Amino acid sequence: MRRTAAAALLATSALLLAACGGSSAADPSAAASPSASGADCPAASPAPVPTAANPALPTVAGAAGTKPTFTFPASPAPTELTVQVLTTGTGPIVRTCDQLVVDYLGQIWNGAVFDNSFDRGEASVFPIGVGQVPPGWDKALVGLPVGSRVLAALPPAEGYGTAGQSQAGIKGTDTLVFLIEIKAAYSVDAKAPGGAIPQPAPSTGPQVTGDLTAQPTVTVPAGSPEPTEPTAVVLAKGTGPAVVPGEVITRYAMVDWTGKAVESTWDAGVPTTIPVGTKGDGSITYPLQGIPVGSRVLLTLPGSPANAATGQAAIPARAVVIDLVAQATVAKQ
Known part of the structure; x- marks a missing residue:
């Protein structure tokens, strides 16, 4: 597939x-x-x-x-x-x-x-x-x-x-x-619940603009230090329950550290689901834990070098703006 x-x-x-x-x-x-x-x-x-x-x-x-x-x-x-x-x-x-x-x-x-x-x-x-x-x-x-x-x-x-x-x-x-x-x-019309309260924007690193009800624009200023671990910054705080490990319905826009667009659910026209894990289990989305549903979040992810043994190409650092639409499932603890 x-x-x-x-x-x-x-x-x-x-x-x-x-x-x-x-x-x-x-x-x-x-x-x-x-x-x-x-x-x-x-x-x-x-x-x-x-x-x-x-x-x-x-x-x-x-x-x-x-x-x-x-x-x-x-x-x-x-x-x-x-x-x-x-x-x-x-x-x-x-x-x-x-x-x-x-x-x-x-x-x-x-x-x-x-x-x-x-x-x-x-x-x-x-x-x-x-x-x-x-x-x-x-x-x-x-x-x-x-x-x-x-x-x-x-x-x-x-x-x-x-x-x-x-x-x-x-x-x-x-x-x-x-x-x-x-x-x-x-459905394809699923969006984060309204009422999210904008939070102070980060002064350095990736910058995000755009209305909370629409696709965001993400830019990475030249010279921005690359992340060394996954990090989440709440851009607008929702009013729903806190995200826990499991599957979360989202809308997101992803760029690499050069600012090149990687993927957007807005461009695709449909929301998607991402797994939220816990730190130490290999998850790169663990920083989303505890953030209220309905929030807009900037998730920065470190890159990884190429692996000749597996044939995995190098992955650049990325910046992902994620709207947390709903908690679809809760992982068994």
């Missing part, structure tokens, strides 16, 4: 994203980068909601919000995408390009559970409808209301294809069953 520059710097890969050729890590949470423009994101329209019990699908035991278990029918696995909405939500309609927050469990038909968010204790976040998850997810979830609980059977063409996903034990002939609970959706 294509990952943009900022995603490579701020995010991790995931199993669901691997359907497009990415990593096979076990956690689909992540921080997918803005991969579609706002112009590619049609307005929401409700989808048909198949709520009737379907004998071709497994039955589900377990209450909403808890890890489910499946009982499979004696009949063969469906050969087409088959969906049943167990509970119809009452929230907004999920639209293409939304950052979707879900809990889920995936199991091979009559086989092993290969992944689930319930055991991890943290929901997963990803963009929906833009080809960054298995095709069956894009087809089954767009158009459903937030709060829905969905059972879906995905034949190989709607899952991981004929290649399967070997690290998860999935063969190219396996049909997969997912139980998905849609917790929240953040």
